[in-house]
Every structure is written in structure tokens, then in C-alpha cells.
Amino acid sequence: MKTPGQVWERAVTARVSKGAIARYGFAVASVAVAVAAGYLLNYLGLDETVFAVFMFAIAATSWFSGSLPAIVAFVLSALSFNFFFTPPPYRVDFTRTDFAYSSAFLVFAGLAIASDTMRRRAEAAVRQSRDELELRVIERTAELKASEEILRERANLLDLTHDTIFVRRMDNVITYWNRGANELYGWSSHEALGRPSHALLHTEFSEALEQINAKLFQTNRWEGELVHATRDGRRLVVSSRWSLQRNERGEPFAILETNTDITERKRAEEALRESRDELEVKVKERTAQLSKANEELQSVNKELEAFAYSVSHDLRAPVRHIAGFGELLQKHARDALDESSRRHLGLILDSANRMGTLVDDLLAFSRIGRAETQRTTVNVERLVRSVVADNAPDAQNRNIEWQIGELPICQGDPSMLRLVVSNLVSNALKFTRTREPARIEIGSLKHRPEEVVFFVKDNGVGFDMKYKDKLFGVFQRLHSQEAFEGTGIGLATVQRIVHGHAGRVWAEGAIDQGAIFYVALPATKGRL
Amino acid sequence: MNGLKRILLVEDDPKDVELTLTGLGEYNLANEVVVVRDGEEALDFLFRRGQYQKRPNGNPAVMLLDLKLPKVNGFEVLEAIRADEKLKMVPVVVLTSSNEERDLVRSYKLGVNAYVTKPVDFHEFVNAVKELGVFWAVINEPPPGSVKRT
Numbered sequence: 319m320k321t322p323g324q325v326w327e328r329a330v331t332a333r334v335s336k337g338a339i340a341r342y343g344f345a346v347a348s349v350a351v352a353v354a355a356g357y358l359l360n361y362l363g364l365d366e367t368v369f370a371v372f373m374f375a376i377a378a379t380s381w382f383s384g385s386l387p388a389i390v391a392f393v394l395s396a397l398s399f400n401f402f403f404t405p406p407p408y409r410v411d412f413t414r415t416d417f418a419y420s421s422a423f424l425v426f427a428g429l430a431i432a433s434d435t436m437r438r439r440a441e442a443a444v445r446q447s448r449d450e451l452e453l454r455v456i457e458r459t460a461e462l463k464a465s466e467e468i469l470r471e472r473a474n475l476l477d478l479t480h481d482t483i484f485v486r487r488m489d490n491v492i493t494y495w496n497r498g499a500n501e502l503y504g505w506s507s508h509e510a511l512g513r514p515s516h517a518l519l520h521t522e523f524s525e526a527l528e529q530i531n532a533k534l535f536q537t538n539r540w541e542g543e544l545v546h547a548t549r550d551g552r553r554l555v556v557s558s559r560w561s562l563q564r565n566e567r568g569e570p571f572a573i574l575e576t577n578t579d580i581t582e583r584k585r586a587e588e589a590l591r592e593s594r595d596e597l598e599v600k601v602k603e604r605t606a607q608l609s610k611a612n613e614e615l616q617s618v619n620k621e622l623e624a625f626a627y628s629v630s631h632d633l634r635a636p637v638r639h640i641a642g643f644g645e646l647l648q649k650h651a652r653d654a655l656d657e658s659s660r661r662h663l664g665l666i667l668d669s670a671n672r673m674g675t676l677v678d679d680l681l682a683f684s685r686i687g688r689a690e691t692q693r694t695t696v697n698v699e700r701l702v703r704s705v706v707a708d709n710a711p712d713a714q715n716r717n718i719e720w721q722i723g724e725l726p727i728c729q730g731d732p733s734m735l736r737l738v739v740s741n742l743v744s745n746a747l748k749f750t751r752t753r754e755p756a757r758i759e760i761g762s763l764k765h766r767p768e769e770v771v772f773f774v775k776d777n778g779v780g781f782d783m784k785y786k787d788k789l790f791g792v793f794q795r796l797h798s799q800e801a802f803e804g805t806g807i808g809l810a811t812v813q814r815i816v817h818g819h820a821g822r823v824w825a826e827g828a829i830d831q832g833a834i835f836y837v838a839l840p841a842t843k844g845r846l
Numbered sequence: 847m848n849g850l851k852r853i854l855l856v857e858d859d860p861k862d863v864e865l866t867l868t869g870l871g872e873y874n875l876a877n878e879v880v881v882v883r884d885g886e887e888a889l890d891f892l893f894r895r896g897q898y899q900k901r902p903n904g905n906p907a908v909m910l911l912d913l914k915l916p917k918v919n920g921f922e923v924l925e926a927i928r929a930d931e932k933l934k935m936v937p938v939v940v941l942t943s944s945n946e947e948r949d950l951v952r953s954y955k956l957g958v959n960a961y962v963t964k965p966v967d968f969h970e971f972v973n974a975v976k977e978l979g980v981f982w983a984v985i986n987e988p989p990p991g992s993v994k995r996t
Contacts, residue, residue, distance in 0.1 A: 630944040631914050638943070638966045639861040645968035646868065674966030681945075 341383035345391040348375040353398050360403070368403050369419065373426050380430040388434070392427035396420045482556070482577040485563075488570060490514040502556075502579055504549030515575070520547040530560075535570065538562040546577070555584045626684045633677050641670040679807040683792065686814050691731040698739075698772055699725035701732070702760050705739045712747050717754055723761030726770035728839045734815045741808040742774040742835050748802055749778030749833065763836075769821070770841050775834040780827040789825055812837075852983045852993050853879040854906040856888040856923065857941075858915050862964070866910070866941070869975030878983055880906070885918025889926055892933055904993040905936050908982035911958075913942045913949060924956040935989040937982055941975075 352375035356368040372395040380388035399419060400410050412420075476483055477497035485494035492515050495507040503510075503519060510518060522545035523530065534540045540560040547553055556577040563572040644667045652660065702722060728735075743758070750756035756777065763771040781789065781796050788794045790813040793806040812835075816823040820840050827833035853875065857863045867876045882888045890896040892905070909927075913920035920940065927933040937959045942949065945963040953961050962978060965971045982988075 627944070627946055630946050632943070634943045634964070634966055635859060635862065638964060638968075638971065639865070641966055642865045642868075642968040642971060643861070671967060678966070685947075 341387045342390055344383045345379045345387035346394065348379050349391055349394040349398055351375065352395065353402055356399075356403055365403070369399070369422075372399050372423065376423065376427045377430045380427065380434045384438075385431045385435060388427055388431050392423055396423050399423075480578075482579075483574065484510070484515065485572050485574050486515045487572055490516055492518070493572065499577075502548070502554070502577070503546065521545070534560055534562050534573070538564075543580070544577070553581075554579055555581045622684070626681060629677065630681050634674065637670055637673045637677060641667060641674065644670060676805050676807075679805045679811075683807050683811050683814065686734070686737075686811060686818065691734060691818065693729055693731060695727060696730045696732050696735050697725075697727050698735070698762075698770075701736055701739050702743070702772075705736065705743050708740070709743055709747055712744070716751075716756060718747075718750070718756045718758060721757070721759040721761075723759070725760070725762050725772055728770045728841070730819050730839060731815075734818070738812050738815050738837060739774075741812050742837075745808060745835075746774050746776040746778065746833075748804070749780075749797075750776045751802075752779065753777055757832075768841055769838045771836055771838045773834050773836045775832065777832040780829050780831045780833050781825075782829050783827065786825055786827075790823065851878050851880045852907040852988075853979060854888070854891065854909040855879050855881045856885070856909065856911045856915065856920070857881065858883050858912065862912070865968075865971060866975050869972040870979045872972065872976050873980055873984075875979040875983055878979075884916040885920065885923045888915075888923050889918060892927055892936070893930075905933060905989075905991050907986070907988040907992045908937045908939060908978075910939050910941045910978065913940060913944065913953070921952060921956060924953070924958060928957045932991065936992075937986070937988065939978055939982065941978070 352371045355371045359368050376388060376391045376395055379391035397410060400416050401408060404416055479498055482498040482502045483496040484492055484499045486492050492510050492513055495510040500506050505518065524543045530540050538561060542558055544556050544558045545553055546556055557580045559576045561574045562570050563574060564570050644663060648663055702725060706720060746758045750758065759775040761773060785796055790809045792810040795804060795806040813823050816837055822838040823836065825833060825835045855866060857866065863881055867879060870876050870879060882891055891898045894901055911920045911923060924938060927936060939960040939962060940953045940958050941962050941964060943964050950961055962974055965974060
């Protein structure tokens with residue numbers, strides 16, 4: 319609160335200091351007022367106090383208008399006092415007494431001026447220091463504002479993160495709670511602040527709290543998984559990171575806890591593990607089934623092998639004996655037998671020989687599946703020409719038009735593929751026996767890049783397409799033994815070998831229109 | 847009864863013995879054959895023990911060996927004689943029904959000199975046996991210690 323005096327002083331100062339005229343005017347006016355007051359005092363008979371009135375005018379001028387107007391007021395006061403109030407009246411006449419008065423005026427004016435100057439200086443000093451203080455207050459206020467701004471920004475940043483961040487004192491009481499925490503747990507910052515965190519969140523620890531604390535105090539950090547409950551009672555698995563805060567003396571005072579919700583991830587991991595376990599169980603089951611099947615297959619295979627081995631050794635012997643002793647009988651007893659018995663003996667020998675062929679063919683066929691196959695590059699054309707040459711004795715005395723086209727090169731087992739070509743060519747020869755001329759064409763197709771296809775085509779007796787699936791079966795025959803001899807194993811052998819090369823075999827034909835047999839093999843490496 | 851003969855036939859099947867002898871008979875080699883009926887008897891003969899203890903010394907010029915034999919099979923016979931210093935050089939021809947590759951491979955691994963599958967066809971069979979007999983007992987020069995041709 320300002321005093322009324324100060325208000326007045328301010329007002330006067332403001333007015334007076336407006337200009338030099340006002341300041342010097344104030345000097346003249348105050349002396350004039352002093353003259354008027356002197357007359358009044360004289361009239362009242364108080365002549366001694368007039369001098370003091372002039373002193374007051376000088377002092378007032380000094381106070382309000384400064385040093386120079388005060389000197390003007392002093393000169394005017396000295397002259398006016400001399401002129402109006404010292405004898406002789408109305409005349410400026412310096413006597414000894416006047417000189418004393420003037421000296422007193424001068425001393426007083428000097429004192430007033432000096433004290434006023436000091437006052438002004440003091441005032442200026444006070445004003446300056448006040449201004450400085452004000453400036454500093456403004457500056458500090460601005461600084462505080464700026465740092466508050468930074469703090470607010472940081473707090474906002476902490477609120478921006480998806481992570482849950484809160485700070486708790488060593489007694490576990492929450493002192494900071496970000497928006498992420500609010501969103502995750504459902505507790506607002508108002509509700510959470512001041513409450514113990516473990517109780518609020520029903521924390522379940524993955525290891526003993528003592529162990530966690532030991533680690534925390536040792537390294538200032540702890541990381542692990544916790545289970546927390548939300549406000550509405552949902553259980554969350556969180557990945558939790560704790561940082562210990564210490565004061566300047568190194569004493570721990572707070573723990574910053576950052577949590578990430580990994581419930582979904584955990585659930586997914588769990589689901590993944592479960593399905594993996596299930597899969598593993600299934601794989602094990604399947605593997606067991608397969609290995610059992612494999613074992614069975616192997617034992618069947620072994621039995622089959624033993625069977626074939628025994629057939630090879632034991633079945634051929636009696637056939638050989640029938641044929642052998644039959645021949646001996648025919649040789650030695652031919653003349654003793656009648657016509658019909660000789661025919662019967664001939665039939666027995668025929669059957670025995672056929673049985674021998676059958677056994678041998680069957681053994682060869684069964685061996686295809688068991689034999690070790692090799693794979694090399696096979697020139698089909700060379701193979702065909704060599705097979706045709708081998709069959710030359712059968713072709714003797716027959717009119718056969720061979721037509722061998724360009725044939726591919728493929729990968730396979732040469733002896734197996736030779737068996738394929740050999741069977742197809744001898745079939746073609748056999749079933750064109752009634753043709754004049756017989757035409758046998760061996761060529762290739764180039765219809766797909768991934769396989770090579772060659773064919774054996776004849777103008778023989780052909781076959782009915784409705785039996786085309788029976789062609790390749792073991793012991794399947796479409797002709798009588800009388801018309802065309804055979805065991806019914808040739809095409810089965812062909813098919814078995816071609817399938818073993820990951821290839822295909824098929825036939826087209828019509829009765830009396832000839833037949834065509836196709837063999838397709840993988841162009842590069844097929845599995846044997 | 848078992849004088850010095852150049853061919854030892856190891857064969858358990860009497861019919862095969864007869865057919866084989868028929869074949870060998872075509873070149874008058876039937877008298878040169880000693881027939882034993884199983885592997886054990888074959889080894890007794892070769893090592894001159896048991897009933898053959900007192901047979902005259904001398905190895906056959908060739909042994910025709912069946913593989914499937916009672917008691918001791920053909921492979922075991924082969925193994926035993928190839929391990930014996932005096933017998934290891936005796937020429938051995940396997941004469942068998944089987945044309946299984948594993949038999950073939952095993953026989954050659956054991957040091958057989960020839961491997962012949964008995965053909966079903968009588969003429970082929972007779973020819974095969976005849977040629978075998980002639981080659982090994984007549985044409986071929988047997989190792990030292992074999993029975994000489996008389």
C-alpha cells in the first residue's frame with residue numbers, strides 16, 4: 319500500500335518535472351507564496367517567523383524541483399526578504415544584518431540542496447535495484463515456465479508410449495502412473511497414485527521377490543515376466559523391466575517399472591507349442607505306423623524273395639526231370655510206342671518245356687523288382703537297332719519292312735530298358751506273323767519337354783481297345799496259345815520296368831488294325 | 847569201389863545224377879565220375895576221412911558242385927576246400943538249378959572256376975554237361991596233385 323504522501327509526491331513530481339519552466343515556475347511561485355505568507359504573518363504580529371517561511375520555500379523548491387531552481391529560489395528569497403521585510407522597507411539595501419540573513423539562507427539552501435541530492439541519489443539507487451530485481455523475477459519466471467514446458471512435454475511423451483510406465487517408492491507406493499498404465503490396467507492415475515502397486519495389480523512373481531530385489535539392488539535393473547490383474551479382473555502376462563533410482567547419496571528411493579502386455583503372444587506361443595506337440599505326436603504315430611508297415615513290407619518282401627529263390631532252385635528241377643526223362647524215353651522207346659502214345663509223349667515234353675519257360679519268365683519278372691538298378695545315359699536308337707539285330711533269326715524267311723526313326727537319348731538302366739525294347743519288338747514280330755508284308759515302325763514323339771516318348775507300331779492282328787487295361791497284367795493274354803504262343807509276362811515286365819523308371823506305358827490298337835505301344839520316360843533324372 | 851576218378855559230382859538228387867551221367871556218358875566219361883550225395887560226404891571224400899579214409903591219394907581234376915545240398919551246402923564245401931592248402935587249387939564248377947544273381951556272386955567270391963545253370967531243356971542240359979566234362983576232365987590241364995588221365 320502506498321501512503322497518501324507518496325501519492326501526492328508522485329503526482330507533484332510528475333507535474334513539476336514535466337519541464338524546466340514548471341520547475342523554475344515552482345521556484346518563483348513558492349517565493350511569491352512566501353512573500354504573501356510573510357505579509358500575513360507580519361499583520362498577525364509574528365514577524366520572527368517570516369524568515370522561516372522563506373526557508374521553507376527554498377526547501378520545498380529544492381525538494382520538488384531540484385538544485386538549480388533551489389538556487390533561483392534562494393536568490394529570489396534573499397532579494398524579496400530584503401526588499402519587503404527588512405528596514406528600510408521596499409528597498410534592496412544590504413546591511414550587516416541582511417548579510418547575516420542571506421548567509422543563513424545560503425547555508426540552509428546548501429543543506430537543503432545537498433540533502434535533496436542525496437535523497438535523489440538514494441531514490442535512483444533504490445529504483446535501479448528494484449528494476450533489476452523485477453527483471454530477474456521476469457527472467458526467472460520465464461525460465462520456470464520453460465522448464466515446466468519441458469516437464470510437461472516429457473510427461474506427455476511418457477503418456478504417448480504404448481508401454482505401461484509407473485514409478486513407485488521403495489515402500490511400493492505408486493507416485494507416477496502414465497496413460498499406458500491407465501489403459502492397460504483400467505486404473506486412472508488418480509486412483510492409482512498413493513496405492514501400493516503389488517496389491518493394486520495382484521502381482522504374481524515368476525521368481526521369489528527376494529531374488530528379484532537382490533538382483534535389482536546389485537545391478538539397478540531387473541527384467542522378467544509377471545502376472546498382473548486388471549481392474550476388471552483379467553489376468554495379464556507382462557514383460558516387466560524395473561530400474562532402481564538412487565539419490566545423490568546413492569540410496570535407492572524409487573523403482574521405475576515398465577511393462578509390456580505379452581498375454582496374446584504367450585497365448586499364441588502356447589497354442590503354437592500345443593499344436594507342435596500335437597503334430598509331433600501325430601508324426602510319431604504316423605512314423606510308427608509307417609515303420610510297422612515297412613517292417614511288414616520287408617518281411618513280405620523277404621518271404622517273396624525266399625519264395626522266388628526256392629522256386630528258382632526247386633521248381634525248375636522237376637520240370638527239368640520231366641523234360642529230361644521224357645526225351646530219353648522218346649529216344650529209346652520211340653519204336654515200341656504206338657502213334658497215340660508217341661503224340662502223348664510229345665505233348666508231355668511240350669508242356670514241360672513250356673513250364674520251364676514260364677518259370678524262367680516268372681523268375682525274371684520277380685527279379686525286376688528286387689534287382690539293383692543302375693542309371694546311365696541310354697541311346698534308345700542304338701538299343702533298338704541291337705535288339706532288332708538279335709531278333710534277326712525270327713525274322714528270317716519273312717517279309718518285314720522295318721522303319722526305325724530318330725530315337726531319343728534317355729536316362730535309365732540299360733539292361734532293363736533293353737528288356738523293354740526286346741519285349742515290344744518280339745511282340746511286334748509275333749503278332750505280324752500273318753502279315754505280308756509285316757510293317758514294324760519304331761519312332762519317337764516330341765510332345766512334351768519333360769519326357770521322351772518312343773513307340774513300337776505294327777500292322778499285326780491288333781487288339782480290342784476294351785481290353786487295353788488287361789494287356790499289361792501278369793499272365794494276361796488276349797490270344798489263344800495256339801494262335802500266338804506266350805506266357806503273358808512280357809508286357810507285365812515292360813510295365814514294371816517303365817514304372818520303375820518313373821515312366822508311363824500305354825497302347826492303342828484295334829482288331830486286325832495293328833497295335834502301337836508307347837513308352838514315356840522322364841527326360842532327365844527319373845527315379846529308378 | 848572208389849578208385850582214382852577224375853570227376854567228383856556232388857549232387858543230392860538222383861534224377862539229376864542220372865541225367866548228368868547220361869550227358870557225361872556221351873563222351874564215355876561216366877566211368878570217371880565219383881558221386882557223393884551231400885556236402886559232408888563231399889568233404890569226407892576230399893579230406894579222405896570217414897568212409898573215404900582209405901581211398902587212394904589224389905585230387906579230382908574237377909568237382910561238379912550243386913549248391914542246395916543236405917547237411918553241408920555247396921558254399922560251405924567251397925569255403926572249406928578253398929581254406930585247405932592241398933585242396934585249394936581243385937577246379938570247382940557250380941552246377942545248379944538256380945540262376946539267382948546272389949548265388950552267382952557268392953560262388954565267384956568263394957573262388958569258383960565256373961558257374962553253370964542247369965537248363966530245363968534236356969538237349970541243352972546234356973550238351974552243357976558233356977562240354978563241361980570234356981573241358982575240365984579232358985582238355986584242361988589240372989593242377990599238380992590231381993588224378994592223371996589213364
